[in-house]
Amino acid sequence: MKHITVRSVCVKVISIAVALTFSFSNSLIAQDCLRAMSAADRIGAVSESPEEAHTISDWQDIAGSFLYGSGESGFGDFLRERYGNNQATVEKKARQYAAILKEAEATGMYTPDKPVVITATPGRIRVFGGHPDAKGINVNAVNMATTEEILMVTQASDDRDARVVSADRGEKTFSMDSDEVMPDADFRQNKTWVEWARARRPKITNRETDWDLFPKAVAAYYQWKYFGEKTFSGLRIYIGETDLPIGGVSSSSAVVMGINYALDALYGLGQSPEELARNGNNAEYEYTYVRAGGADQFAIALGKRDEILNMSNAPEKVEALVHFPETVSAVFFNSGISRDDLDLRTISPGFAGEFGDAGIGNDKSLGSKINNRSGSSAALAALWLRHAVRGMIDENSFPPEFTPEEVAQLRNVEEGMTSYETKTAKVADNQKIGFFRELLDQGACAMPEAALFKLLKLIPSGKTYDELRAEMPEFQNQVLLLIGEKGVTKEPPAGFRLREAALYALSEGERINRFCRACADNDIDMMMKVQRRGHDGDRRVKWGIEIDEEGHIVYGKTPEPFDANLTDEQLDRLSSGEAVVKNGGEIKELWQCAGTFERSLEPIDFFCDLVEAWSKWTGIKATEELTLASARVSAAGLGGNIAVFCNKDYIDELTAFLKRAYYDDYLGGVYKTANAKFGTALSYEFSQAGTCKVFSPGEGAAAVSGDFRVPQMRKGYEHPVAETGIRPFLNRGVVDGKAMLLSI
Numbered sequence: 256m257k258h259i260t261v262r263s264v265c266v267k268v269i270s271i272a273v274a275l276t277f278s279f280s281n282s283l284i285a286q287d288c289l290r291a292m293s294a295a296d297r298i299g300a301v302s303e304s305p306e307e308a309h310t311i312s313d314w315q316d317i318a319g320s321f322l323y324g325s326g327e328s329g330f331g332d333f334l335r336e337r338y339g340n341n342q343a344t345v346e347k348k349a350r351q352y353a354a355i356l357k358e359a360e361a362t363g364m365y366t367p368d369k370p371v372v373i374t375a376t377p378g379r380i381r382v383f384g385g386h387p388d389a390k391g392i393n394v395n396a397v398n399m400a401t402t403e404e405i406l407m408v409t410q411a412s413d414d415r416d417a418r419v420v421s422a423d424r425g426e427k428t429f430s431m432d433s434d435e436v437m438p439d440a441d442f443r444q445n446k447t448w449v450e451w452a453r454a455r456r457p458k459i460t461n462r463e464t465d466w467d468l469f470p471k472a473v474a475a476y477y478q479w480k481y482f483g484e485k486t487f488s489g490l491r492i493y494i495g496e497t498d499l500p501i502g503g504v505s506s507s508s509a510v511v512m513g514i515n516y517a518l519d520a521l522y523g524l525g526q527s528p529e530e531l532a533r534n535g536n537n538a539e540y541e542y543t544y545v546r547a548g549g550a551d552q553f554a555i556a557l558g559k560r561d562e563i564l565n566m567s568n569a570p571e572k573v574e575a576l577v578h579f580p581e582t583v584s585a586v587f588f589n590s591g592i593s594r595d596d597l598d599l600r601t602i603s604p605g606f607a608g609e610f611g612d613a614g615i616g617n618d619k620s621l622g623s624k625i626n627n628r629s630g631s632s633a634a635l636a637a638l639w640l641r642h643a644v645r646g647m648i649d650e651n652s653f654p655p656e657f658t659p660e661e662v663a664q665l666r667n668v669e670e671g672m673t674s675y676e677t678k679t680a681k682v683a684d685n686q687k688i689g690f691f692r693e694l695l696d697q698g699a700c701a702m703p704e705a706a707l708f709k710l711l712k713l714i715p716s717g718k719t720y721d722e723l724r725a726e727m728p729e730f731q732n733q734v735l736l737l738i739g740e741k742g743v744t745k746e747p748p749a750g751f752r753l754r755e756a757a758l759y760a761l762s763e764g765e766r767i768n769r770f771c772r773a774c775a776d777n778d779i780d781m782m783m784k785v786q787r788r789g790h791d792g793d794r795r796v797k798w799g800i801e802i803d804e805e806g807h808i809v810y811g812k813t814p815e816p817f818d819a820n821l822t823d824e825q826l827d828r829l830s831s832g833e834a835v836v837k838n839g840g841e842i843k844e845l846w847q848c849a850g851t852f853e854r855s856l857e858p859i860d861f862f863c864d865l866v867e868a869w870s871k872w873t874g875i876k877a878t879e880e881l882t883l884a885s886a887r888v889s890a891a892g893l894g895g896n897i898a899v900f901c902n903k904d905y906i907d908e909l910t911a912f913l914k915r916a917y918y919d920d921y922l923g924g925v926y927k928t929a930n931a932k933f934g935t936a937l938s939y940e941f942s943q944a945g946t947c948k949v950f951s952p953g954e955g956a957a958a959v960s961g962d963f964r965v966p967q968m969r970k971g972y973e974h975p976v977a978e979t980g981i982r983p984f985l986n987r988g989v990v991d992g993k994a995m996l997l998s999i
Contacts, residue, residue, distance in 0.1 A: 366412065401499065641668070
């Protein structure tokens with residue numbers, strides 16, 4: 256039997272269930288991994304040779320022989336390589352493959368004697384790092400591919416029609432010659448992909464009905480990329496039912512990447528996983544206009560079972576492979592709040608204070624307004640820092656607290672902060688922003704921590720729109736690109752919070768470094784502290800929750816406002832190595848500072864403080880000083896998910912506690928009050944399966960297209976179809992109601 260080849264990144268790994276075994280090294284790990292991905296390790300085309308290409312009928316025999324026969328087709332080896340050695344998991348996955356093949360054939364759209372490609376594509380979860388790809392920040396983030404995945408069956412047809420059948424959403428058909436997906440020669444020669452896609456792309460109005468835009472995006476990109484070199488025929492694509500949650504885990508990217516991998520295999524293009532990730536990002540971002548960086552596609556392409564990826568932004572690449580301590584799990588809880596489905600003023604006094612109470616209960620756009628503002632604040636701060644440093648250089652006058660060595664570093668700040676935009680992205684001068692990441696360790700203009708605190712003094716706490724326009728005339732175009740004309744972006748009462756945004760950018764970058772080092776040292780206490788400090792960067796209030804000896808939850812009805820800023824005096828003390836007391840706690844190092852990105856709400860702060868109080872109480876109750884859990888708002892925030900690191904032995908206990916204390920008592924009370932006061936009908940129903948999810952790091956995308964052996968009929972060995980509910984060979988080999996098992 257020949258060896259099985261699967262497109263995926265290298266590295267042999269062990270298993271976890273989001274209790275992740277961790278061994279952090281530097282980027283040499285990733286470099287060694289990527290070097291090992293030779294062409295021989297990557298899948299090629301599905302050859303027309305019958306020894307290498309398999310029809311849908313062949314694949315059913317290959318999968319069926321593992322489930323019901325001798326198992327010598329090689330399929331079991333593939334399953335164990337991809338999913339690990341747990342026999343129950345392997346058998347479950349084998350049944351899923353057998354089921355999707357049966358369902359695909361039942362559509363009647365596949366040509367029986369033509370090969371098909373099976374693809375498996377996971378979703379993507381960000382495990383650590385808040386808003387890392389926001390403009391002006393661009394620090395690393397820790398991502399993983401999920402064990403949940405989408406299985407698809409793809410065939411190149413003899414016509415020019417693409418038929419796509421989804422088990423969940425029905426059927427869509429489009430022509431490969433339509434204007435939507437086929438560039439004409441003149442357009443291809445004179446326009447970039449971005450220009451062509453933006454000119455031709457349809458608009459998504461409803462993801463439930465417009466889901467075919469994702470297959471169209473891939474077809475359009477491949478026909479643009481290989482225009483004049485390859486002709487792509489029509490397609491038959493079956494997208495099976497999936498255990499991948501819809502929303503929050505890059506499910507649309509999983510569909511895009513599955514078709515992407517299938518086309519690469521069908522046409523023998525031999526693209527690397529990195530190139531496939533870029534394909535997917537270009538197709539999805541520009542054609543469907545899903546606003547996102549490339550982390551989704553790169554994590555899906557390069558994910559490894561039991562491994563988490565420390566990834567850079569702009570450009571997206573794997574810097575290191577990261578493992579969690581084996582005693583810890585990552586659990587994602589639904590906050591019970593959706594920023595797009597309610598007027599946030601009804602549950603957030605902070606929103607009510609800023610936006611007023613006129614028409615309260617009816618405006619569901621407020622979350623998006625804050626998103627747009629906070630997503631631009633760090634970029635505005637980066638522009639101000641460049642402006643301030645330019646002025647000092649032009650006048651050859653620097654604040655006395657900067658040493659001669661630091662002054663020399665200041666002269667390189669602007670060039671360093673814009674180095675990626677200048678050298679790699681080739682951004683026009685009147686569009687460059689600058690990245691705060693370049694000021695951190697290993698950045699293009701890295702400065703010591705003491706100097707960073709001094710640098711922050713150059714950035715004002717707040718500036719109004721008019722002040723930004725008047726005082727930075729050299730950056731007028733960038734300001735307009737970021738926040739538009741006056742009134743387009745909601746201006747905070749005290750002006751745009753520049754210093755807090757810069758402080759967040761720098762401290763979050765340092766927290767990611769600390770997180771990775773903590774995992775390397777198996778320092779769970781530091782992991783939890785870094786997670787907790789990360790939430791402070793989005794926090795609105797501090798609840799001061801305590802749990803007494805009898806388990807009663809104690810907190811004030813009115814939480815304390817959270818002060819995320821640092822004054823000049825406090826920055827002076829920090830730059831001198833002194834500690835500063837903020838919000839009832841001590842800070843001394845950059846990673847402990849908060850800053851703000853404005854993506855939390857009072858109820859989410861309550862949840863996170865509740866987890867911290869439970870962690871302290873449960874640790875003491877267990878007669879050990881254990882840091883059992885910590886939490887922070889996840890992804891875009893203002894609702895959505897909350898990421899919790901928890902000792903895996905305590906997950907059930909924490910979940911039961913949160914159901915009672917947060918979902919039933921606190922959130923239920925908040926919604927009840929809002930409904931009575933504003934006439935709304937807000938509610939959230941807790942469910943074990945729908946509210947909390949433990950994600951495990953899974954293998955990256957794969958096109959299953961290797962040299963499997965197609966079993967031959969073995970006489971006398973039979974298995975009742977009724978026992979499994981799956982007819983592995985459908986109408987072939989059935990005698991007297993029983994399926995004859997096939998083997999080598």
